[in-house]
Amino acid sequence: MTERHPNAWAAEAIRRVREDGSHLLPTPLRALSLPGVPGVDIYLKDESAHPTGSMKYRLVRAMFCEAVASGALTADTPVIAATSGAVAVAGARFARLLGLEFTTVVPAKTAPEVLAAIAAEGGRWQRGEQPPAAAQTEARALAERLGGHFLDHFTDAERAVAGCGGPTVADEIFDRLGGEPHPVPEWIVTGAGTGATSAVIGRHLRRDGHPTRLAVVDPENSAYFPAWASGCADYATGMPSRIPGIGRPRTEPGFRPALIDLMIPVPDAASLAAVRWLRTAAGIEAGPSTGTNLWGTCHLVARMREAGIRGSVVTLVGDGAGPYRSTHLDPAWARERGLDPTPYEAAIERFARTGHWADG
Numbered sequence: 001m002t003e004r005h006p007n008a009w010a011a012e013a014i015r016r017v018r019e020d021g022s023h024l025l026p027t028p029l030r031a032l033s034l035p036g037v038p039g040v041d042i043y044l045k046d047e048s049a050h051p052t053g054s055m056k057y058r059l060v061r062a063m064f065c066e067a068v069a070s071g072a073l074t075a076d077t078p079v080i081a082a083t084s085g086a087v088a089v090a091g092a093r094f095a096r097l098l099g100l101e102f103t104t105v106v107p108a109k110t111a112p113e114v115l116a117a118i119a120a121e122g123g124r125w126q127r128g129e130q131p132p133a134a135a136q137t138e139a140r141a142l143a144e145r146l147g148g149h150f151l152d153h154f155t156d157a158e159r160a161v162a163g164c165g166g167p168t169v170a171d172e173i174f175d176r177l178g179g180e181p182h183p184v185p186e187w188i189v190t191g192a193g194t195g196a197t198s199a200v201i202g203r204h205l206r207r208d209g210h211p212t213r214l215a216v217v218d219p220e221n222s223a224y225f226p227a228w229a230s231g232c233a234d235y236a237t238g239m240p241s242r243i244p245g246i247g248r249p250r251t252e253p254g255f256r257p258a259l260i261d262l263m264i265p266v267p268d269a270a271s272l273a274a275v276r277w278l279r280t281a282a283g284i285e286a287g288p289s290t291g292t293n294l295w296g297t298c299h300l301v302a303r304m305r306e307a308g309i310r311g312s313v314v315t316l317v318g319d320g321a322g323p324y325r326s327t328h329l330d331p332a333w334a335r336e337r338g339l340d341p342t343p344y345e346a347a348i349e350r351f352a353r354t355g356h357w358a359d360g
């Protein structure tokens with residue numbers, strides 16, 4: 001093996017990480033029109049277009065850049081994560097790109113499709129002990145034992161994206177809206193998992209002085225809405241969210257309530273209904289968190305319509321339908337959990353057609 005200076009390795013690693021998937025950027029901005037509300041243009045920023053199919057790809061790319069730049073990752077550092085989600089899939093991809101070993105500690109009950117997605121990117125996993133909350137502790141211990149780097153997205157993603165350079169999701173939204181009839185949106189709507197995406201958008205709005213307001217939608221059981229509404233920075237529910245990627249049992253360090261103008265709690269059945277409607281009405285196949293985004297977006301569009309405001313609203317497709325076909329997108333899965341999307345689906349269909357909610 002040729003001896004290389006660690007800085008040469010680092011520069012090459014950062015170049016590779018930045019270049020991966022760059023031919024797919026900017027991700028598409030899809031227009032969605034509601035016949036019942038002709039004065040408002042809705043746009044969906046499609047983050048499922050990244051190589052690993054999820055918006056987590058952006059966060060993990062930034063975390064690898066930051067870990068290399070800060071010296072935490074070198075040519076022989078194993079990378080450890082504590083999730084079975086989209087962070088693990090993206091983490092496995094970037095680790096392989098740099099020739100590093102990747103292991104993630106996953107909950108004992110993780111579905112085989114999810115593990116297959118991690119394996120397809122060259123990652124390994126290890127089943128955690130119960131309860132799922134202990135996975136973080138276990139992953140940290142593993143990282144320590146191996147002399148590895150723990151990829152801690154809840155703590156590091158927000159700072160990494162701010163420091164990584166290159167266009168953010170917010171830069172891409174405003175660039176692309178430049179040529180549209182309403183180039184400065186009234187609202188941008190997103191969910192919060194790590195909180196990094198909402199923080200990146202909120203920082204951008206302040207930096208560029210846009211009057212656009214930031215709305216964050218929140219699923220059942222999440223600590224974020226009560227934390228924002230009560231001003232209690234360490235609010236915890238202790239209950240896991242049923243909508244993958246968003247909602248947390250406790251307030252995570254990357255969540256920045258001061259940047260958020262409005263939080264909208266969304267029933268889980270409404271999230272499932274909205275994502276079903278999106279497929280039927282627009283042919284867009286998205287994951288459940290996109291339904292949460294869309295439900296919140298419709299409420300804001302209804303407010304605009306009532307106030308006689310024309311303009312645009314932007315929200316995100318966080319990931320595609322692929323990982324959820326046998327779970328969230330399967331009517332039997334919803335029924336077994338006592339979730340009935342039917343009335344919500346009728347409401348959103350009527351709103352799109354007439355501009356009125358069923359009760360108003």
Ligand SMILES: *Cc1c(COP(=O)(O)O)cnc(C)c1O
Nearest residue numbers: 192193194195196197245289318
């Ligand atoms: C992580 C995630 C989010 C939330 O993004 P954060 O930047 O972590 O707050 C939303 N949707 C999906 C599908 C996600 O995976």
